Amino acid sequence: MKIKRKIGLISCSGEGLPEGMISRVATRRILEERDDVVTICLPLFLAGGQEERDFAKDNPCITVDGCDKMCAAKGVQMYGKVHPKSSIVISDITEKHKHLKPKSKSRIEPQDEKLVKETMKRITEEIDKVEEEEE
């Protein structure tokens, strides 16, 4: 029997910019809604042990980054030696929908909910695609 792998969702933790807050919250909400996904704190790739470094090898990963520096996607490649299955970048979304651009680095304002929901929708679409590939 083939054991189904869980999908790794890796978010930038985004202390430095509002888009990071969005990526973290959207990722967390998905993690609380579904039981077929797991996560790891991105900085643990460096601070943790081999088990943490192997996370991206052991789980097909979707990265959710706040900006085009794409720390989560690069972290997966750097430490896991694999490419993420899919990458979502919040600043790409706000570039196309400028009215959604968030302002606070420390909290989600009511007007940010639309962007969080849009990000969750995209994450869900990517999870579905990766699950199809895995089957």
Place this chain on the structure above:
Amino acid sequence: MTEELLPNDTDSICLPLLTIEDEETVRKIRENPCITLDGCVAQCAKKNVEHHHGELKGSIRILDMIKENPKLKPGTVLDVGPGGEQLARKTAEKTVKIIGDRN
């Protein structure tokens, strides 16, 4: 800290930028005094700064803050709640004190 208490004297950096060895970020932590705030025992912020030989001037562990303030219970990851908000303010105050002691 960086948005309300000392916006002109402090700045925050994205920890993952250190994890991926972003040159500009590594330079920043080497050229500026740093205080790390860690949420769990893994102490990723402190370890990442130390790994890149940053100028570490202080470190705060939120678990210690919780021990020092047993009545302030943080809520969930998505909503820290009133207790978490107060704990965040106390942590910010402690950070200001570290900065004050340095000056």
